Amino acid sequence: MIKYFANVFNNSRAIVQGHWITLKYMFKPAVTIHYPDEKLVPFEKFRGALLFDQQVCISCNLCVKACPSNCIQLENAKNETGKKIAKVEWYSIDFGKCNFCRLCEEACPTKPKSVWHSLDYEVIFVKRDEMVRCWKKDFPFVGKYFDRKTQDFMDAEGQVSIHDVQPRRS
Template identity: 35%
Template sequence: MSLHHSTNLTSFSRDLLMLGFLRQVGDYTRDTVDAARNIAQGLAVTFDHFQRRPVTVQYPYEKLIPSPRYRGRIHYEIDKCIACEVCVKVCPINLPIVDYEPGPSKKIAKVLRNYSIDFGVCIFCANCVEYCPTQCLSMTEEYELTSFDRHNLNYDSVALGRLPTTVSTDPSIRPLRELAELPKGELDPHNVPVNQPAYGPQPKQVLNPTMLS
């Protein structure tokens, strides 16, 4: 009886070992298939880039057109500003400097003297633009703000009020569209007109689906 019982235990242990081995083989096979799938996806992207010709932008004679929602230099309209300091309150780093003096009456509580933003510190989050009650702030597509002196990046109300320039309307350069803004099947922006529609819906069409029809 004990010999038969011992034989059953040995057979049961052998079955457990076999199940464990089969489970390990299954896990190894699944991991191998996943690894092969990931490698195939990476190679597909690599082979896709092999078919593309290199595109060189001859900067500064050629410039890429920023995306429609690009956050560049902030434009400021002093005539609309009421010195409410909402931009300072919503700024993550309390960046805008609003210099004002008390107004002559309750209706005109503040008289603005100067407004400045240091673009050497600004993170271009656009909170000030979004929450401004009078819409005196707006984002432009200007990105060439480099300077040898960081103090020159502190723009006052005069510098902020300068009308923004756009790549598309600058006659001294050749505007080029980014790869994501090209029509379907086009890979070289040099051969595509600026006004030709891009492939896929644009941000305004995504926000307003009725424009797609």
């Protein structure tokens, strides 16, 4: 009989404790967010998808040499006489090989950086072509990809910008 009442007491106490904890947290601010309608902004040094500025790049090749995954390629622009100039004709990064190590950004000597990690953590690739991001004159910082089926450059739609204006290190 004593054991029976002890059980009733212990179980009732556990139920009251459980409800008390629920009640306490009910009036505290939520720590979760309604993803994907709301998005967390990562900390400043987060290494998201790489962006590139064709206007600032001086085609020095330092990022290509620094990259341990061998995923950056570029071609020098040339002037009317065919002489190489300090600009790129095109630049590409293979996100399928990139390990997001930031060595390319660290090696880049321009101010601001010509290649840099954004805060974008939502990058979707539906096919292999989309992984090779390309930049040419007047392409956006996010770049485009070359679609082998249509033989044309397409917008990189799978990348969602966390900021309208991307922060960029100098």
